[in-house]
């Protein structure tokens with residue numbers, strides 16, 4: 001691990017230890033939960049967890065985590081590898097069960113079968129060696145945000161293909177800049193070298209018929225002409241329709257540019273909807289949301305994301321921690337999160353709920369995007385998934401920065417992945 005990153009992480013660790021302090025010894029337990037950072041995630045987590053604490057008489061500590069999923073994972077791994085008991089509940093990414101399963105308890109004895117009302121694919125994803133290591137909290141799929149007003153003004157349809165998106169973005173950017181909107185860009189996405197770039201890259205590639213890096217049988221498929229073409233098109237965006245700064249963007253930086261009115265298109269997750277439509281948002285009422293474009297001859301692919309709640313094996317209060325997890329993953333809390341902040345429920349029944357659909361009409365119109373999204377190859381690569389993703393995002397970032405051609409990048413990915421899988425996944 002580079003020294004700077006290690007220093008940042010140990011700083012975070014110290015601040016966590018500092019805020020946590022000595023545990024209560026009275027009947028009421030003190031539970032510490034590490035939850036999200038994207039958009040309104042932290043407030044939602046705090047309010048939901050505090051309502052539980054009030055009801056049960058327990059006390060709470062909330063640990064805020066870094067925005068970038070990859071930095072969160074590094075922080076969690078450091079805490080868990082040391083057997084730290086300071087954090088009881090971890091909010092974990094849908095691609096981490098294979099990596100972190102051994103550090104979490106089996107939640108089945110606590111769930112009373114509640115997992116049966118969630119999407120079966122997510123429950124299966126969270127079940128490792130027969131143990132339910134996390135309860136689903138929300139699900140995610142990549143979507144395209146667009147400026148309705150600008151598309152209308154320039155007489156352009158919502159783009160169906162990446163090529164069309166590129167042309168429309170360029171045309172509107174050029175015309176608007178000519179008209180005095182000097183800071184307008186065509187397209188923003190998550191281009192930093194981290195997990196979010198793996199997601200974006202897979203969306204370009206899988207929607208162009210270029211596969212998902214490693215297929216369901218564990219074969220490395222990334223070195224193919226469609227994958228290289230899709231990556232080459234994305235590299236051509238940088239400095240043209242996408243600012244160079246996007247090479248350091250996570251979700252929140254991209255949202256900042258779009259929401260302040262400085263981009264025609266943005267790739268992001270559903271959470272950005274509630275914020276773009278918020279009362280103080282400059283693009284309120286001017287934002288549309290659609291399935292992501294696809295490559296020529298391909299079909300739209302929004303990569304599946306989402307977060308889950310797990311209880312640490314090192315927790316001193318597993319019973320209370322599991323009770324909190326069940327409360328946060330339950331229908332009332334998922335409904336509140338969906339209405340307030342557009343987090344997609346993992347309970348199919350909530351997609352029929354009139355209040356949820358009124359707040360998020362796209363839950364209905366983009367049903368296909370949510371139900372047919374493709375998964376990252378985390379299941380098949382198991383404990384090695386983060387290294388697979390690291391290989392992908394590192395090379396993809398080199399291609400986007402122009403340090404390597406897209407064809408060389410996918411060849412290098414294959415080479416690195418072969419080494420990684422030499423003794424199997």
Ligand code: GLC
Nearest residue numbers: 069093094140195196305306
């Ligand atoms: C979102 C997704 C998560 C993904 C991450 C990447 O938080 O829900 O699955 O790994 O973005 O940045």
